[in-house]
Amino acid sequence: EAGVAQSPRYKIIEKRQSVAFWCNPISGHATLYWYQQILGQGPKLLIQFQNNGVVDDSQLPKDRFSAERLKGVDSTLKIQPAKLEDSAVYLCASSFRLAGGPMSYNEQFFGPGTRLTVL
Amino acid sequence: KQEVTQIPAALSVPEGENLVLNCSFTDSAIYNLQWFRQDPGKGLTSLLLIQSSQREQTSGRLNASLDKSSGRSTLYIAASQPGDSATYLCAVLWRNAGGTSYGKLTFGQGTILTVHP
Numbered sequence: 756e757a758g759v760a761q762s763p764r765y766k767i768i769e770k771r772q773s774v775a776f777w778c779n780p781i782s783g784h785a786t787l788y789w790y791q792q793i794l795g796q797g798p799k800l801l802i803q804f805q806n807n808g809v810v811d812d813s814q815l816p817k818d819r820f821s822a823e824r825l826k827g828v829d830s831t832l833k834i835q836p837a838k839l840e841d842s843a844v845y846l847c848a849s850s851f852r853l854a855g856g857p858m859s860y861n862e863q864f865f866g867p868g869t870r871l872t873v874l
Numbered sequence: 875k876q877e878v879t880q881i882p883a884a885l886s887v888p889e890g891e892n893l894v895l896n897c898s899f900t901d902s903a904i905y906n907l908q909w910f911r912q913d914p915g916k917g918l919t920s921l922l923l924i925q926s927s928q929r930e931q932t933s934g935r936l937n938a939s940l941d942k943s944s945g946r947s948t949l950y951i952a953a954s955q956p957g958d959s960a961t962y963l964c965a966v967l968w969r970n971a972g973g974t975s976y977g978k979l980t981f982g983q984g985t986i987l988t989v990h991p
Contacts, residue, residue, distance in 0.1 A: 759917075786977060797878070797963055797981025798918070811978055846917060850977070861906065861967065863979060865918040 757781065759866035761847050767872045773835035776869045780828070780849030786810075787824055788863065789832050790846040798846055804830065837873045844868040876901045878966050880982035887954055887989055895949040895985045897964030902942045905967040905975035909938050909949050912961045912984070921962075922949070926969065954989045961986050 760779040768774050780787050785806050790798035801820065802812040806827035815822070819838070824830040834841055848863040877900045887893050897907075906925045910918040922931045922938040924947070930939040937950040951958060965979040 761917075788977070788979075790979075795983070797965070797983050798979075799981070800978045803977055805977075811976060848918075861975065861977065862908070862920060862923050864920065865910075867917040870915070 759847055759849055759864055761845075761866040761869055763869055764867060765870050765872075767874065768837055770839055770873050771836040773833065774837055774871065775834075776832045776845050776847075776871075778830045778832070778847030778866060780830070780847070781864055783851065784849035784864075785827070785852050786850045787830050788848040788850075789822055789830070790848065792844045792846055792868070794843070801832070834871075837871075839873050842871055842873045844870050876966070876968055876980055878964060878980050878982040880962075880964055880985050882985060883983065884986040885988070887987075889954060889956060889989055889991050891954050891989075892950070892952050893954055893987070895951070895962050895964075895987070897947040897949070897982055899945050899947075899966050899980075901968065902945060903969045904942060905969040907938075907940055907947050907967070908965045908979070909936075909947075910963040910965060912963060914960075918963065951987075954987075956989050956991055958989050959987055 762777050788803045789801045792798040801815045802822045803810045804824040807824045822832045846868045847866045850863045879898045881896050908923045909921045912918050924931045924940045935952040940947050961984045963984045964982045967975050
């Protein structure tokens with residue numbers, strides 16, 4: 756079974772530029788998550804989707820960050836304009852469903868991440 | 875506020891030693907708890923998942939325990955090897971009022987483990 760795919764793996768941009776990250780979840784997984792991991796910290800949830808609807812985007816800086824999940828499969832996270840403090844690893848994860856059902860249904864599987872450096 | 879804390883922040887042990895990593899959480903209303911491993915420049919690999927109704931889970935040389943009443947989980951690694959060197963993250967999925975979960979994992983800061991030959 757293929758895992759969560761993300762691209763690009765690395766990105767270096769100047770501040771005030773824009774950048775986009777792509778994620779393809781595990782086939783059949785209805786729930787998709789974007790996390791931000793700043794160096795030395797644990798990941799922090801930015802946004803989660805159930806199919807193509809947003810479940811939680813309370814920690815997404817909406818003045819500069821946006822995300823979409825067209826057709827309930829692939830997802831794109833965009834930053835415009837980028838700031839120095841956006842330098843981090845952006846992790847995408849997916850799970851079969853939000854909660855309920857057998858244990859394996861809500862286990863989250865993570866992609867390799869995209870390392871963003873803003874200069 | 876629902877928070878997760880891991881201690882120690884870093885740990886260095888000689889090969890072959892048994893070790894324990896600690897995770898504490900502020901709210902006993904958890905849905906499940908996951909332990910992850912993160913290698914430098916890589917994503918997260920799930921090691922063990924413990925449901926709130928369980929006390930422990932085992933996989934090979936790894937054993938994770940859960941004590942909701944004290945707000946603690948431990949990850950026990952037996953006979954450590956240099957290949958175990960990585961950052962270990964604990965993450966909690968909180969239970970909502972309806973008994974299910976909103977799906978948002980709250981992570982600790984991680985423990986950086988170094989196992990030297």
